[in-house]
Amino acid sequence: MASAFSHAFVALAFGKAFRHPSMTWPVLLLGMTCSIVPDLDVIGFYFGIQYGDLWGHRGMTHSLLFAGLLSAALVAMWHRWKVRTPQLGIFIYLFLCTASHGVLDALTDGGLGVAFFSPFDSSRYFFSARPVAVSPIGVSAFFSEEAFHVLVSEVTWIWLPTMAGFLIARGLHAVRSAQCAVKQAQGD
Numbered sequence: 001m002a003s004a005f006s007h008a009f010v011a012l013a014f015g016k017a018f019r020h021p022s023m024t025w026p027v028l029l030l031g032m033t034c035s036i037v038p039d040l041d042v043i044g045f046y047f048g049i050q051y052g053d054l055w056g057h058r059g060m061t062h063s064l065l066f067a068g069l070l071s072a073a074l075v076a077m078w079h080r081w082k083v084r085t086p087q088l089g090i091f092i093y094l095f096l097c098t099a100s101h102g103v104l105d106a107l108t109d110g111g112l113g114v115a116f117f118s119p120f121d122s123s124r125y126f127f128s129a130r131p132v133a134v135s136p137i138g139v140s141a142f143f144s145e146e147a148f149h150v151l152v153s154e155v156t157w158i159w160l161p162t163m164a165g166f167l168i169a170r171g172l173h174a175v176r177s178a179q180c181a182v183k184q185a186q187g188d
């Protein structure tokens with residue numbers, strides 16, 4: 001798995017890439033949380049759930065179905081609290097944040113693959129390119145020399161490409177805004 005830091009960083013970059021009024025800090029924090037939630041499946045180890053089981057690590061909670069259900073439930077609660085935001089946009093953002101977790105894990109060099117299509121297909125998948133060093137499971141294991149190498153790997157293969165994507169998205173948004181302003185000025 002990639003570290004929680006990288007999962008949250010990618011979710012934040014998704015939300016901040018396009019300047020949309022619905023991307024408030026509460027929404028961004030919810031997206032960052034959604035990007036980390038799939039790893040709560042490690043709690044199953046304490047209850048005898050095996051790694052490769054449906055509810056095991058990188059199983060059901062890493063699936064696209066789980067990402068959709070979690071996002072829909074959160075948007076429904078958001079709406080119930082009478083928060084006035086575009087529901088479809090928030091759903092898509094939360095879905096992408098949650099689903100990005102499995103995508104990043106499928107880029108790692110360890111563990112079992114990711115059950116993207118669970119519960120319909122229990123197969124575990126990795127991408128053919130797996131450049132990200134797998135993060136150790138557990139907080140205590142993360143404070144080691146090995147963890148430093150994991151962070152270097154994540155900065156190289158997750159953080160830098162994410163920042164590049166963020167800058168490209170911001171640049172495209174600025175160009176589009178400038179084009180709209182020119183069209184509007186010509187129309188006046």
